[in-house]
Amino acid sequence: MKNYLPSQESTDIGNKMTKILVTGGCGYVGSVLIPELLESNHAVKVVDAQWFGNNLPSHPNLEILKKTVEDISTEDLNGIEIVIHLANIANDPSVELNPSFSWEVNVLHTNLLLEKCKKTKSIRKFVYASSGSVYGVRPEERVTEEVDLTPISIYNKTKMSTERVVLSFQGDFETYSIRPATVCGVSPRMRFDVVVNMFVLQAYTTGKINVFGGKQVRPNIHISDMARVYRHFIGSEGIPSGAYNAGFENLLVSDIAEQVATLFDAEIHYSDSNDPRSYRQDSSKLLGTGFRPEFQVSDAIKEISEALQSGQIKDTPSSHTVGWMKQNRIGIN
Numbered sequence: 001m002k003n004y005l006p007s008q009e010s011t012d013i014g015n016k017m018t019k020i021l022v023t024g025g026c027g028y029v030g031s032v033l034i035p036e037l038l039e040s041n042h043a044v045k046v047v048d049a050q051w052f053g054n055n056l057p058s059h060p061n062l063e064i065l066k067k068t069v070e071d072i073s074t075e076d077l078n079g080i081e082i083v084i085h086l087a088n089i090a091n092d093p094s095v096e097l098n099p100s101f102s103w104e105v106n107v108l109h110t111n112l113l114l115e116k117c118k119k120t121k122s123i124r125k126f127v128y129a130s131s132g133s134v135y136g137v138r139p140e141e142r143v144t145e146e147v148d149l150t151p152i153s154i155y156n157k158t159k160m161s162t163e164r165v166v167l168s169f170q171g172d173f174e175t176y177s178i179r180p181a182t183v184c185g186v187s188p189r190m191r192f193d194v195v196v197n198m199f200v201l202q203a204y205t206t207g208k209i210n211v212f213g214g215k216q217v218r219p220n221i222h223i224s225d226m227a228r229v230y231r232h233f234i235g236s237e238g239i240p241s242g243a244y245n246a247g248f249e250n251l252l253v254s255d256i257a258e259q260v261a262t263l264f265d266a267e268i269h270y271s272d273s274n275d276p277r278s279y280r281q282d283s284s285k286l287l288g289t290g291f292r293p294e295f296q297v298s299d300a301i302k303e304i305s306e307a308l309q310s311g312q313i314k315d316t317p318s319s320h321t322v323g324w325m326k327q328n329r330i331g332i333n
Contacts, residue, residue: 032227077120089106098331103154176233178229210269217251222297244289245283
């Protein structure tokens with residue numbers, strides 16, 4: 001099982017303590033990223049509404065503010081050099097619970113944050129967590145950043161719109177819109193509503209995997225590589241502003257299910273799907289900056305299985321985003 005606190009990598013900024021603000025730092029990716037930033041001698045300030053709790057460790061270089069992005073003040077940004085903006089309403093079903101609220105959180109609040117960052121002269125990089133789903137349904141074998149965006153859901157559209165807002169500030173500081181593939185793997189703030197993680201949980205608990213469709217192609221990225229991507233952008237100098245794909249395994253959903261089924265000797269049950277999203281990501285642009293992935297979907301499957309068996313992670317209500325938001329009336333009138 002991979003340790004959450006790996007040794008410092010070359011992608012971090014030497015021994016210099018960099019002051020970093022991470023919004024949504026208590027989330028699925030943030031809960032893996034933050035300990036790594038701390039281990040690499042950065043001073044980190046996390047802003048998170050903590051809708052799904054807080055599993056971050058106590059650390060002398062970590063400050064956690066329980067507030068929304070909308071409530072970030074210019075004082076909160078004093079001395080900050082880099083902003084990693086992870087906070088958002090995170091997937092299609094969650095956004096559809098209250099589309100107007102999602103537009104506010106995902107787009108308008110990001111614009112407010114950028115305006116405040118512009119007034120803070122210390123900020124030199126703004127790294128935004130967009131989504132590879134902005135490509136919608138694409139038949140091309142190589143979906144690069146040059147391909148026209150064709151978002152087909154409200155969530156996808158909020159991500160595309162926010163990218164354009166971020167781009168408009170590139171004259172004020174370096175701006176990066178990272179387009180992650182579907183993330184998989186173990187996190188202290190676990191999610192079981194993403195495809196690889198969900199299939200492993202189903203196979204572990206029931207011996208069956210329910211696949212809707214199966215012929216959709218989805219790019220994937222291991223959560224440890226996702227954290228490394230953000231560290232790469234904060235620690236590397238000279239990378240041009242712009243959008244960057246971050247996905248390294250383009251797999252049929254049915255192929256993912258078969259990998260999981262083989263490990264657990266589980267049955268696969270197929271049914272029709274109303275989710276047509278299907279696309280491949282080409283991350284040559286990111287690779288051209290010197291980044292190299294180190295993990296695969298197969299690693300995530302094994303790690304989730306071991307973590308479930310050992311009790312390191314559990315299937316809790318907060319591991320399912322939509323159900324938890326409904327239960328706690330988050331963003332629901």
